[in-house]
Amino acid sequence: MKGETMKAYLILEDGHIFEGESFGSTKEVICEFVFNTSMTGYVEVLTDPSYAGQGVVMTYPLIGNYGVCLDDQESSQPHVEGFVVNELSRKGSHFRKHMELEDYLIENDIPGIQGIDTRYLTKLIRDKGCMNGMITTTYYDDRNKVLEKIKDYRVKGVVEETTCQKAYTLGNGKIRVALYDFGAKKNIVMELVKRGCCVTVYPAWTLAEDILKENYDGVMLSNGPGDPKECQAIIQQIRILKESHIPIFAICLGHQLMALAHGFETEKLKYGHHGANHPVKDMNTKRVYISTQNHNYVVKNIDKKIAKTWFLNVNDNTIEGIEYLKENIKTVQFHPEACAGPTDTGYLFDEFIEMMGGNQNA
Template structure:
């Protein structure tokens, strides 16, 4: 069946439908990863968005359900140049199209994803519609497309009640703003017992449990809209407990210190983004998925200093707090899928907890 991608600038791409044949409106971003599409589809940070894969062939190893980063996919639409109908891999549970059908994900294939990616790079992230309906006059849907906004997605992706993973010696509280599973798995691997809390949890309820450390997770949307959560971050940052934050957690903690965030033109989405550790000069390849960053000029040098920067565009990728036992990064050291270069940062968090316990 024919399918159409209608962008808010009036550009129309015609291709073939796969997955759910339903009409969806979302924000469109592109991802430069060559593999890891199951992890991408199930990353809660993509809530409210559709993903354009720049690699031309997607689905060639099918879907392994163990690779899911959350209980269900959060991507609204999936755009590929060519869909592999029959995936081949010894861990495969099903083909990608069947997975998209089961999980109600609308897809389109057979379009020029290179041209689409260049357009997003030039004009920035755009809203768009995936549909199988041929509109003779797209003006009837353009206003609806332009009006779409990503709102309250953290509340839609967070867990509904606390739960525990692992039985290790170190006790860690993980704030779930849309957390990828591998964050908790990396902590469990390092002898931690992880209690995962909903995003609405009061900081005082966590502090009274006397955890060895607190982890702040990734998540979707504009961080500045999370006003109630930022209030709780202000309480946490004064506790003295070691804190490590990733992605949205990194942005929320910056906002709690009255730093500022801004939206990038087209964001960072992929598994090949170079970041530089300013303390050593060493460059690592990282997995990233974010549209917002902390503004460099807004960081108060009396409170914090840049820790990592993006080698490509010099944006802030990590912050080290001077007088607080806290480090935060914009990229994903749990890297699932992606390079394992920065996994050592979880070991750094373990050292922070160890030193705090002996202080």
């Protein structure tokens, strides 16, 4: 209950146990833990569907200082399973604030733990890789049994959990875009709408033929959670889409799914890219941009006869963008809608508009 101090424990699958203080919901949860290096934007992090099945460790030491503005949500509800911070600010201060962070987590039944050494925890995840863990207010004497339960957890079926249930349309522009929702962030749609697009958002299981018969000017493949190789039925529909030669722009999971549809491979990173300070290099211009990212999987390799690397991650040289040579398709691993985060790569939405014929239809 809010106002009462209650012990909480973060138990990792490798046996590490962190003792701290519970905030938010007191329910027990098992999930995969990753860390996010953003200094701000915790509301956007909490509501990013790409975090479904995961708990987030915020590396910035003070979280909650500006409360929660509901207008900043990237979806209709939070998708993070658990929230780990060094210090919770119980009283946020901002003129746009609707409520306190702790109240928000209580309302949405998300457990949090504060007062632990998030610097040590982050270094642990960097060393051993992202791992499963449990947030609980129960002290377990039989830890071996708990560890077995934690190790058995797998992130599965999360695209189906986060996609919309039926199609809907936003915007009234003359450029008509179909957006596949694999767990789409709200700001992707907003970036298209403000550029004169009428965007129809479709559930992840929508058939390609249902999209193509509507004669859209272009197709957007959204971000989303989980292992892209799980989405075999979706990949098959993307194969049909790409053969139609319709302009396609894809972000994050959509980028990975398009690569798999072309026969490329994906792999899981040790601890992923999560934050708003990741440098990516445009291989055409050699210019470096700072990007927002949230993913555990990357495209491992490409066939140079089919595609070329568009962007590279400056830190680890992983593929961050792909241009397809014989199709009107471009994809990026990072988030050009950047909410929260830098707006350096927002111009990529302008390039998508140009791919669809520019403003000639406006």
